Amino acid sequence: MYAAPTLLINGIARSTFETASNVIVNPATGQELAPLPIASAEDVAAAIEAADAAFPAWSRKAPVERARVLRRAADLIRLRADDIATGLTLENGKPLAEARGEILATAEVFDWFADEARRAYGRIIPGPHDGRMVVLKEPVGVVAAMSPWNFPAMTSGKKVAAALAAGCTVVLKPAEETPSAPLAIAQCLHDAGLPAGALNVVLGRPADISTQIMASPKVAKVSFTGSTAVGRELARLAAPGLKRLTMELGGHAPVLVMDDVDPAWAAARSATAKFRNAGQVCTSATRFFVHQSIYEAFVNEFARLAKTVQVGDGLDPATVMGPLTNARRVDAVERLTAEAVSCGARLVAGGKRIDRPGNFFEPTVLADVPAHAKVMSEEPFGPLATITPFADLDEALAAANAVPFGLAGYALTHSTAYSRRIARDLKVGVVGINTFVASSAETPFGGVKDSGYGVEGGIEGLDSYLVTKFVNEG
Numbered sequence: 093m094y095a096a097p098t099l100l101i102n103g104i105a106r107s108t109f110e111t112a113s114n115v116i117v118n119p120a121t122g123q124e125l126a127p128l129p130i131a132s133a134e135d136v137a138a139a140i141e142a143a144d145a146a147f148p149a150w151s152r153k154a155p156v157e158r159a160r161v162l163r164r165a166a167d168l169i170r171l172r173a174d175d176i177a178t179g180l181t182l183e184n185g186k187p188l189a190e191a192r193g194e195i196l197a198t199a200e201v202f203d204w205f206a207d208e209a210r211r212a213y214g215r216i217i218p219g220p221h222d223g224r225m226v227v228l229k230e231p232v233g234v235v236a237a238m239s240p241w242n243f244p245a246m247t248s249g250k251k252v253a254a255a256l257a258a259g260c261t262v263v264l265k266p267a268e269e270t271p272s273a274p275l276a277i278a279q280c281l282h283d284a285g286l287p288a289g290a291l292n293v294v295l296g297r298p299a300d301i302s303t304q305i306m307a308s309p310k311v312a313k314v315s316f317t318g319s320t321a322v323g324r325e326l327a328r329l330a331a332p333g334l335k336r337l338t339m340e341l342g343g344h345a346p347v348l349v350m351d352d353v354d355p356a357w358a359a360a361r362s363a364t365a366k367f368r369n370a371g372q373v374c375t376s377a378t379r380f381f382v383h384q385s386i387y388e389a390f391v392n393e394f395a396r397l398a399k400t401v402q403v404g405d406g407l408d409p410a411t412v413m414g415p416l417t418n419a420r421r422v423d424a425v426e427r428l429t430a431e432a433v434s435c436g437a438r439l440v441a442g443g444k445r446i447d448r449p450g451n452f453f454e455p456t457v458l459a460d461v462p463a464h465a466k467v468m469s470e471e472p473f474g475p476l477a478t479i480t481p482f483a484d485l486d487e488a489l490a491a492a493n494a495v496p497f498g499l500a501g502y503a504l505t506h507s508t509a510y511s512r513r514i515a516r517d518l519k520v521g522v523v524g525i526n527t528f529v530a531s532s533a534e535t536p537f538g539g540v541k542d543s544g545y546g547v548e549g550g551i552e553g554l555d556s557y558l559v560t561k562f563v564n565e566g
Contacts, residue, residue: 103288146289164284179272231259233312241267258557339544343499346492365528499539
């Protein structure tokens with residue numbers, strides 16, 4: 093059963109006097125799930141105050157004790173995975189198997205940072221005289237974490253797990269469309285023994301909450317995943333207080349399909365990756381650049397596969413692709429498709445809304461897409477793939493790097509020479525060679541250019557929640 097969300101402040105679920113006029117909606121049916129609680133300015137202030145009050149004790153707790161809490165939380169997340177995944181599918185629309193996979197991957201993140209909590213190493217530097225010169229790593233303080241609706245469990249989990257492992261306390265603002273998984277994860281942490289106030293969850297009007305958080309001198313760092321436009325505004329708001337920022341922003345991932353691969357093999361891998369979570373993935377493969385020698389075979393097979401994707405309610409076991417999470421994404425994909433066709437692109441699969449309740453759009457494939465079509469520079473964030481031929485690798489790399497985004501990029505090739513050149517020359521933060529897996533608990537994740545700065549995950553993921561202190565004991 094779907095539970096109506098609440099705020100979580102200082103370890104206590106808190107209702108609000110105001111709820112949003114736009115309630116949380118199941119995107120597969122259009123049915124209302126629950127009203128969205130709106131945090132008041134007093135609620136947000138209380139959450140920041142609770143995190144600030146909890147920081148001294150949590151930051152001084154032995155790393156092994158912080159690790160135990162995180163590991164117990166990981167176990168609880170796994171134990172409750174089915175219920176959490178069902179809530180996630182109801183809100184987001186992704187197939188239940190994908191939702192459950194996200195929850196289990198989030199548990200892995202907590203296990204990873206439970207280990208990393210014990211590895212925030214400093215060092216001793218040999219000095220010119222007697223005495224010691226010591227470098228210490230200390231938690232930065234109160235962290236504001238802001239997560240999106242497309243992967244609400246994983247993105248929240250990466251921020252919260254790393255911050256708590258480092259000894260920071262957190263105010264988490266999940267996306268208003270998908271609050272249930274972040275709230276469930278927070279409950280797992282508190283049931284695992286996390287002290288009250290160490291993690292607080294607020295929901296409401298994003299602009300109001302963000303402005304208040306960015307103005308608070310008690311918030312030392314902000315980690316944000318979302319659009320480039322909002323990231324720029326947060327950076328502007330952070331400037332007066334010189335707050336630390338980690339920004340994981342938009343993407344528009346290229347895929348270079350080289351002449352040494354079987355086009356049917358390449359198309360099968362590409363179609364599976366493209367339509368995961370209905371293309372609502374910041375690292376989603378979107379711009380396919382295919383060598384001209386295998387181009388038509390690739391296009392034909394990709395289009396054939398797109399037409400076989402079973403679209404439906406994420407709770408239906410037969411569903412391969414669910415709805416888009418909100419209606420504005422349907423509008424955007426429809427607009428970009430029509431504009432590309434008007435520019436001369438060839439529509440080879442899909443291209444239309446699906447006539448049923450909910451936010452459904454056909455898996456769509458465009459071939460021969462000209463560079464000036466808007467979809468080649470604007471992230472569709474939906475089930476829309478573009479395919480363009482190229483003659484040589486220099487041409488492909490130039491086209492791949494022609495956008496302001498630089499989050500992820502991919503290549504399908506069996507050539508070591510090709511793969512090394514592509515890995516070197518793609519201007520992105522993450523490169524996949526013969527794989528579309530762009531992130532795991534053990535690996536750093538982040539972009540360049542308009543895709544943001546800083547990384548989350550891996551051994552590097554702990555560092556942005558720590559400050560470096562030099563102590564000269566000369």
